Amino acid sequence: MNSSRPRPILGIVGAGQLARMMVQAAVPLNIDVRVLAKTSADSAALIAPHVEIGDPADENAIVSFGEKCDFVTLDHELVNLVGLEKLLANKVKVQPTPKTLQFAKNKLYQRTSFQAAGFPVPSFSKIDTLADFVEFGDRHGWPLAAKAITGGYDGRGVWIIGDTEAAEKLLAETKEAGINLYVEEHVEIEKELAVLVVRRPSGELQTYPIIETRQEDGICHEAIAPARISQAIEENARKIGVDVAEFTEAGGIIAIELFLKADGIILINEVATRPHNSGHLTIDGTITSQFENHLRGVMDWPLGSTTMTSKFALMINILGSSEADPSDRLPLNHSSDTAIHLYGKVARAGRKLGHITAVGDSPETIYQSAQKLINHLV
């Protein structure tokens, strides 16, 4: 007699490093995990036990991949929504749902709906003409931040604009490229924070310790948890996170990026309805990683503990340079308070090729350990 129960089948649409780390979390949970990859060289396609080749932006590819799954989740937002809707109609459990995903796909929709719901967001406006642009700048002060409404990531799609001339140039360039813009006030940022919340469709949710991030040119370089902020700010950030997760009906991880101003005011920058770069430190720094909890949330399983396993955890991204491939420089011997995670991606300048983490009792010790390791790798 065969008494084994069928394994739940979970499909991940897209096969970047987030999908790769979801696959790594799925194996010990005995989930039959599959990825829809654009190419067999994609980061998650290199390690997933079952790979289907197809374009996440293609409705048919999503439907034929997802039909064979019990659950479907996403590596990134650039996916075909009609395909996801069809899967939902077909009783496949898709998380995040297209409704939730819409907040991450369209920044203007996100700003508008969050503002209407009373969440703190920077002043913003849709713009169609140079006159709209200049009027906003004159009212709120220059510089201002112009953003692509859809499709931006890692700072591509964010422009800090200082005057009318720069605005005119940007409008001409983006019009030519078919990019629609909105503008918002340029925020004087004291610290960038991220609050990660994991939520089950049936309602249970948990928050991770607040994470502090450092960006350069719109790319996340490092993240440290817990953020070095007052208890009042921590509680406020956590409350915003929980309220946003409920408002957007998140399924799995939702990451809410925040701007903290010098006067203690918090504004929402943006949300990602999936695991997030700032949360990579949860693999080595908390009891249940964001990837495992994402899968638990997506499948409506009981959530794992988000408590930290040491006082502080630090993550530094390994960004590609033209000279060095970190895979060729892997130190086989490094201290036990550090860990290396490579994504199997071809090195290219500025590309996220992996990350390292360090855990310990103080920010000073973890920065020291991390720096020693990173010096070997890049």
Ligand code: ADP
């Ligand atoms: P992406 O979606 O490409 O990650 P974001 O909207 O998160 O873009 O912006 C990337 C970075 O640009 C932010 O982390 C922040 O450092 C900076 N930035 C974005 N919006 C503003 C703003 N309104 N004022 C000041 N800096 C901003």
